[in-house]
Amino acid sequence: MRGITHARWFVGAAAVALAATGCGGGASGAADGGMLTSSWGDPQNPLEPANTNEVQGGKVLDMVFRGLKRYDPRTGEAQNMLARSIETTDSRHYTVKLNDGWSFSNGEKVTARSFTDAWNYGASLKNKQKNAYFFGYIEGYDQVHPEMGSQRATTLSGLEVVDDRTFTVTLNQKFSGFPDTLGYAAFAPLPRAFFTDHAAWLKTPVGNGPYAIESYTKGSQMSLRKWNGYPGADKALNDGVILKVYTDNNTAYTDLMAGNLDLADDIPAAQLKNVRTDLGERYINTPAGIIQTLAFPYYDERWNRPGMEKVRTGLSMAINRDQITKTIFQRTRTPATDWTSPVLGAEGGFKAGLCGRACTYDPAAAKRLVRQGGGIPGGSLRLTYNADTGSHREWIDAVCNSINHALDDDNACVGNPVGTFADFRNQMAQHKMSGPFRAGWQMDYPLIQNFLQPLYFTGASSNDGKWSNSEFDELVDRANAETDPAKAISTFQQAEEVVRDNMAAIPLWYQNGNAGYSQRLTGVQLNPFSVPVYNEIKVS
Amino acid sequence: MGRYVVRRLLQMVPVFVGATLLIFLMVNVMGDPIAGLCGERQCDAATAAQLRSEFGLDRPLWQQYATYMGNVFTGDFGTAFNGQPVTELMAAAFPVTIRLTIVAVLFELVVGITLGVLTGLSRGRPIDTGVLLLTLVVISVPTFVTGLVLQLLLGVEWGWIKPSVSPEAPFDELIVPGLVLASVSLAYVTRLTRTSIAENRRSDYVRTAVAKGLPRRRVIVRHLLRTSLIPVVTFIGTDIGALMGGAIVTERIFNIHGVGFQLYQGILRQNTQTVVGFVTVLVLVFLAANLLVDLLYAVLDPRIRYA
Numbered sequence: 001m002r003g004i005t006h007a008r009w010f011v012g013a014a015a016v017a018l019a020a021t022g023c024g025g026g027a028s029g030a031a032d033g034g035m036l037t038s039s040w041g042d043p044q045n046p047l048e049p050a051n052t053n054e055v056q057g058g059k060v061l062d063m064v065f066r067g068l069k070r071y072d073p074r075t076g077e078a079q080n081m082l083a084r085s086i087e088t089t090d091s092r093h094y095t096v097k098l099n100d101g102w103s104f105s106n107g108e109k110v111t112a113r114s115f116t117d118a119w120n121y122g123a124s125l126k127n128k129q130k131n132a133y134f135f136g137y138i139e140g141y142d143q144v145h146p147e148m149g150s151q152r153a154t155t156l157s158g159l160e161v162v163d164d165r166t167f168t169v170t171l172n173q174k175f176s177g178f179p180d181t182l183g184y185a186a187f188a189p190l191p192r193a194f195f196t197d198h199a200a201w202l203k204t205p206v207g208n209g210p211y212a213i214e215s216y217t218k219g220s221q222m223s224l225r226k227w228n229g230y231p232g233a234d235k236a237l238n239d240g241v242i243l244k245v246y247t248d249n250n251t252a253y254t255d256l257m258a259g260n261l262d263l264a265d266d267i268p269a270a271q272l273k274n275v276r277t278d279l280g281e282r283y284i285n286t287p288a289g290i291i292q293t294l295a296f297p298y299y300d301e302r303w304n305r306p307g308m309e310k311v312r313t314g315l316s317m318a319i320n321r322d323q324i325t326k327t328i329f330q331r332t333r334t335p336a337t338d339w340t341s342p343v344l345g346a347e348g349g350f351k352a353g354l355c356g357r358a359c360t361y362d363p364a365a366a367k368r369l370v371r372q373g374g375g376i377p378g379g380s381l382r383l384t385y386n387a388d389t390g391s392h393r394e395w396i397d398a399v400c401n402s403i404n405h406a407l408d409d410d411n412a413c414v415g416n417p418v419g420t421f422a423d424f425r426n427q428m429a430q431h432k433m434s435g436p437f438r439a440g441w442q443m444d445y446p447l448i449q450n451f452l453q454p455l456y457f458t459g460a461s462s463n464d465g466k467w468s469n470s471e472f473d474e475l476v477d478r479a480n481a482e483t484d485p486a487k488a489i490s491t492f493q494q495a496e497e498v499v500r501d502n503m504a505a506i507p508l509w510y511q512n513g514n515a516g517y518s519q520r521l522t523g524v525q526l527n528p529f530s531v532p533v534y535n536e537i538k539v540s
Numbered sequence: 541m542g543r544y545v546v547r548r549l550l551q552m553v554p555v556f557v558g559a560t561l562l563i564f565l566m567v568n569v570m571g572d573p574i575a576g577l578c579g580e581r582q583c584d585a586a587t588a589a590q591l592r593s594e595f596g597l598d599r600p601l602w603q604q605y606a607t608y609m610g611n612v613f614t615g616d617f618g619t620a621f622n623g624q625p626v627t628e629l630m631a632a633a634f635p636v637t638i639r640l641t642i643v644a645v646l647f648e649l650v651v652g653i654t655l656g657v658l659t660g661l662s663r664g665r666p667i668d669t670g671v672l673l674l675t676l677v678v679i680s681v682p683t684f685v686t687g688l689v690l691q692l693l694l695g696v697e698w699g700w701i702k703p704s705v706s707p708e709a710p711f712d713e714l715i716v717p718g719l720v721l722a723s724v725s726l727a728y729v730t731r732l733t734r735t736s737i738a739e740n741r742r743s744d745y746v747r748t749a750v751a752k753g754l755p756r757r758r759v760i761v762r763h764l765l766r767t768s769l770i771p772v773v774t775f776i777g778t779d780i781g782a783l784m785g786g787a788i789v790t791e792r793i794f795n796i797h798g799v800g801f802q803l804y805q806g807i808l809r810q811n812t813q814t815v816v817g818f819v820t821v822l823v824l825v826f827l828a829a830n831l832l833v834d835l836l837y838a839v840l841d842p843r844i845r846y847a
Contacts, residue, residue, distance in 0.1 A: 044577065044809065046623035053579040128590045130578050147586055202623065218624055219632065220707035220797045246704070247804070251795040254703040258696045261704075388808055422576025422810040429575050429582050440580055454581065462581040 656733020
């Protein structure tokens with residue numbers, strides 16, 4: 001008998017497995033009606049405005065929140081959103097007036113307090129917000145978020161609520177660009193529910209943007225519905241968006257091909273060759289505020305001695321940017337000719353060709369300069385990068401090839417992969433880099449200041465190579481204090497010239513945003529942060 | 541029997557402690573995980589210090605390990621960097637991977653053993669050679685190739701399945717991924733069964749059974765297959781653990797949010813709590829599967845007895 005029962009069990013199990021195939025379906029797949037599905041990555045940090053510092057979390061915040069300002073999806077210009085006016089006479093004391101009629105999707109009105117409470121929360125050390133330094137310009141930050149020891153105050157002394165729709169901000173230094181930074185997600189207002197029931201808020205964040213979060217299954221998907229009560233002018237033109245977490249952008253692309261996904265905003269490098277034939281007009285390749293550079297370890301004496309700028313400039317001239325962007329990146333990168341990004345526009349401080357000959361491929365000059373500068377320290381370069389994401393291996397190898405070729409030395413340059421991004425950051429923080437290393441910068445807000453100060457100012461947060469130059473620092477301080485925007489920008493450009501003359505970092509290329517979409521969608525575009533402008537997408 | 545089980549369970553303790561300690565050390569060697577949390581910039585020192593103390597990373601390693609193990613026994617596996625308790629991640633990931641493993645094991649059992657019996661009984665005939673060749677091909681082609689090809693053909697070209705699995709991951713969507721996951725083991729099961737059947741066919745008890753005049757079907761299923769299954773069961777038993785842990789490739793291809801996905805992300809983000817937590821559970825699964833296999837021996841072959 002036992003034999004028979006065994007057999008039955010086998011057959012039964014197989015039948016169950018097979019029968020299940022028949023009844024397909026489920027809630028997955030392309031969304032119904034006016035909803036669209038879009039690829040997403042699992043946010044690394046909890047979804048709070050002041051705690052989100054990567055694109056995937058930022059994508060959601062951009063749909064769910066509106067701040068004082070908003071960056072125009074086309075031009076990147078900071079425009080008033082909730083702010084009726086932000087006024088100052090001395091670039092230090094600002095008065096912010098709010099527009100009337102705004103509320104959160106749970107009905108609560110957006111008041112001056114919604115902002116000041118949110119900012120105080122974001123700045124406070126005990127809340128461990130990773131974007132806390134954004135509030136560093138506001139007076140009292142050193143009390144709320146001291147570099148060492150415990151905090152001495154719970155609120156920023158530079159923030160003061162005047163009435164329901166007015167508050168004042170006092171900065172600890174002159175910063176004329178301050179209002180333009182206020183479109184960044186960290187400055188978003190927060191409803192009371194955020195403070196009273198934090199855990200519940202984190203489960204389904206509530207904001208004041210054109211979309212409201214309907215459901216959120218961490219690590220797999222988020223469903224956002226158009227919020228009908230949204231008072232802003234940029235209402236959603238679709239019924240909602242389902243963000244689906246993909247473990248691999250290749251799978252997202254396959255899903256897009258199979259009609260199982262409407263929008264993929266990260267085309268895998270391996271598919272760039274086919275994407276035009278696969279998608280035709282439905283492939284987008286537009287400039288984004290991202291620049292990739294090679295940074296140097298200035299804490300290493302050998303890289304910091306006088307004359308080394310010649311070696312650095314020589315190395316820059318040994319890199320064939322044009323060929324690499326064409327063959328490896330299929331023109332999804334543009335050879336860099338300055339240290340900012342084309343999305344700033346000429347008025348915003350982008351200056352094509354500022355780098356000049358130093359960024360032009362010239363093997364002969366490269367060889368001469370490197371020799372004049374005393375040669376590569378240690379005889380060979382080790383370009384350090386993290387090998388886990390972003391197809392960094394391919395381009396690092398190509399850069400090395402180009403350098404080896406230009407210098408006529410097969411051992412001049414070799415890639416030095418690090419397993420994970422965390423470990424890469426770790427070695428960087430511990431000053432363990434023995435040679436140049438990969439550096440990338442995605443702008444927080446479209447200001448020339450954001451491309452220079454965090455990266456090259458003495459002791460700045462992303463100055464990983466510890467470059468320090470008093471002339472540059474002075475120019476940046478002067479530019480920040482400048483009340484006339486045009487003058488501020490030209491002063492920043494002077495500072496950028498200091499970066500160039502010292503070749504503080506080698507600019508490689510500007511990165512584009514890439515996306516592909518299904519036939520159901522129209523009006524798809526990427527903003528300067530390479531995030532799809534969801535509210536303008538129409539679904540047919 | 542009872543004493544045997546107890547002895548085996550006691551043996552698990554050092555294996556368990558050793559395995560978790562090793563994983564703990566391995567993840568820790570990679571350095572400070574907080575460094576990767578702030579994107580392309582350094583976390584400001586004060587915030588980093590706060591985060592480090594939140595995750596207990598500021599204490600000496602042995603203390604971290606002791607605290608961790610202490611918490612594990614109370615069912616607290618710590619918190620992932622995105623603020624979610626690891627137990628919550630497990631509750632979401634394990635059912636998915638278990639379903640995937642069930643599908644894979646079913647394929648191994650049904651297809652693998654059937655093919656093995658068929659070929660074992662007809663050694664040297666065309667069907668035998670054909671299946672042997674087929675298994676050779678399956679074994680030599682890497683899983684990710686099988687997975688991507690099937691995904692492209694069935695998902696994009698012919699549109700029979702969806703190329704990616706939905707977050708709920710019901711059984712029907714897991715059939716193709718399960719087949720891909722099982723493919724290599726499936727080939728081994730076929731070959732193991734075949735050899736075992738071919739060997740035992742000539743043994744005395746089979747000849748006796750045939751001589752008694754038992755029907756052919758009964759001889760094969762009841763007498764021949766039962767003893768022949770011992771090496772196969774051993775293989776499948778150890779394979780369960782390997783399938784669950786090794787699903788990383790398959791889960792990535794088909795976008796299945798299971799254990800492989802969580803482990804992969806945990807490793808990328810150097811999230812000690814996630815990695816150690818998931819590996820701990822996998823070690824337990826492995827140990828339990830091994831014990832179960834050993835106990836099954838006695839059921840399959842009454843000559844095997846445990847003191």
